[in-house]
Amino acid sequence: MTTVCFVGAGSAEFTRQLLRDLLSYEDLTDASELTLVMHDIDPRRLRLAEGLARIAVERHGRPATVRVEADRRRALAGADFVINAVNIGGHAATVIDFEIPARYGLRQTIADTLGTGGVFRGLRTFGFLDELANDMRSVCPEAWLLNYTNPMAMNIQYLSLNHPDIRVLGLCHSVYWTVHDLCELVDVPLEQVQFHSAGVNHQAWILRWEHEGRSLYPLLDERIASDPQLRRRVRVDMYRRLGYYPTETSEHSSEYVPWYLHDPAEIERLRIPVGDYLQISQSNVDDIERLIPQVEAGHYSEPEEEAAEYAPQVIHSLVTGARRIIQVNVANAGLIPNLPAGSAVEVPCLLDGTGVHPQTVEALPPQCAALNQHFTSVVDLTVRAASEARPEFVRQALMCDPNTAATMSVDSIWRMADEMVTAHSALLPESLRARLLD
Template sequence: MSFKVTFIGAGSIGFTRGLLRDLLTVPEFGGIEVAFHDINARNLEMVTELCQRDIEANGLSIRIQATTDRRAALEGARYIFCTIRVGGLEAFSTDVNIPLRYGVDQCVGDTLCAGGIMYGQRGIPEMLNICRDIREMAEPNALLLNYANPMAMMTWACNQYGGVNTVGLCHGVQHGHRQIADAFGLKQEEVDIICAGINHQTWYVQIRHQGEDLTGKLLEAFESHPVFSRTEKVRIDMLRRFGYYSTESNGHLSEYVPWYRKRPDEIQEWIDMGSWINGETGGYLRVCTEGRSWFETDFPNWMNDPALEYKPEKRGHEHGTYIIEGLETGRVYRGHFNVVNNGIIANLPDDAVIEAPGYVDRNDIAMPTVGDLPLGCAAVCNVSISVQRLAVEAAVRGDDRLLRQAFMMDPLVGAVCNPKEIWQMVDEMLVAQEAWLPQYKEAIVSAKERLATGPLVPTRNYEGAARLRVKTVEEMRADRQAANKNAGESDKGEDREKVATPAD
């Protein structure tokens, strides 16, 4: 088979190397074209060198086309993986640190809440530029496989305004599926699930084993589990009160709803510090910072480590390469995909991007009708969808009033802040991220003036209820295997149940 796959944001070592391995594990794909693009030439060079070494070690003759020219990378592409993070870690740090001054304590801040909304403001305009280049340079009807967060907002914008067929992909459903099987003492393949909702708020509405529906027994199984009862307190409480388990991690879920992180003295009751993903303040920012520092420092040693093996048993569980395999070979694949709703989930809006079961074969991606979500689950999703819709429209129009309304409607921001605080927080974030927000040029001028002339709402220097220090390279060197895993994995919460040692 001969077709071209392009990676946009290829300097993301975790996603790029793993996805390439998974793609080239498919026997029929040994002669495809591969292009890498990134705006960071040094990161692009390192990742390309490492991936090219992997390719050659597996006996393939593919030569990666690596370029900082995005249009050249997209020329003739049939499939595009997108893993961009506009503003990088510099902008991401403001997503976490400025809201803390107002008492908004996020674990991740890349999907909803203050950080996720601003992440979308930076990412959506660039995603629309990518869509323009895809329309003009790629194969007709090319498929954009988006891994970039905020997943729902980015995928929504591409489908509504980008003119490119875009599917959003995430590994949250697979994680929860494994947990559910573990809670019952079963293997994952022995448990069948139906999961539906929106990205990071998808609900396991049916859990079956040998014909028996286990959904009603799940709460007891989690409450009595020796690990999950400690690490998944928010998810268990949501299960207790809504009747269904949610896909996303304890830390992520805690920042999407208004109940678990609004009072600093209560946050510790709902989180576990064994792994960042269980609720650590700014945890994802910390591990991403550590991972980037380690890869840049230790890269020469990576070239001396064994190459990745392109074998079926080594293949990962990200949906993207299985979708391409299904479309090209006709092998049927069942996964969970983020697409425009259009009636798939009856009691969520048609224009929203939902996450639901889908099937892939040579004919296309087929999304069966799910019907209604349970009312409580739908209510949780609909609150987030309102925030997403406001944020998408704000980013596309450069309308800071819509942006402020998105902040006000956000569950955790609204639980912690009053309107004056929200208005000022948005001003601060607009000014801090000016370099990545060209659509807000006029609004930023006004925000600077307000911040300079006052009067200002008092803020505080607050590190959050559960923050750990970023490890130095020397500290990471003490456990190179763990540091390599953090830097090299797309899913930095893979080992969330393992006990970690705090940095201080």
């Protein structure tokens, strides 16, 4: 029997896609009896998750059992795979992550990975990860934790440092969709290309991208040269200057470098949507409210896009033995030689019946590694702040953050951090609640 536990199952968009992809494998339930366990702390969202799962099982005609548990430890008991998609603090915390920095003149777009929003999202998630890891250690110690929750790099590094016995993979679809969209740009079928990517989550690099043994980068160069509007995108601008295409959207990518968001002219030139995730977050809340009555009536619209999420692929490979390579986020144990040991890195990973095998890659191009090292410095200080009870590391992480440092004075950074600590205090550990400038 294979038991998959969805933690934060009320994150309906992810849950719908993951259920669709998982139940699309005809041979999965042939190889093992499948149990889907739904868990969420919000009763309404838990009922929604239950409805989504039951409808999906019926729609796909798979012999799977659906179980619902409001208690996390009971939900985890006996799990083989735990999919984590929680958002600690929800939409209300996201609003704080944008509104307070905006008062200090700091512009953000997504604010879930690095910068002020990413740092505080990490700090309020780490305590939950401690609880989740402790529960897994007690009731499903051999399970794989498949993490989707951002900030991905911070969460994976925190777990690897503080709970090294927990088997964890960080999963993100950004590399897949980057290559998918690049192939559409140059009109080459995705299934005919070979690619190689490595770096850190949301700032990895397409190191090789080939069709029939030839690099597709020259075709991309021609496409960019012929389209002035395409050149008005952050990651196209980064690619033209760095020589390798970054694997996350322009909205995300603009936040991880010091070059764009502090400058109104660059925001205009590159059409950067400041505050974009505030609208996305509110839309997600609204979508759930629209979805609840649909599911209660016994139906909902299933995502139409092709299966692409990695968690179902991990489960399918480990249960059936199917061999495939995906991208994963794990601690750097010599996998990328010119990034810090122990930092969370994103690398190719072989999956098959023998297990999970992250692949060692060559040293990154020095310009790419330099940017990634800025990124990992912010991640490391944030993880250390919580792990070592060092509130000054929170401020120093923000001082090292590229976008924050390019925008604000050090005094403003510390004052903003104090205000953020006060606003999020209920979700932070006691050791990090101090205001250091009072």
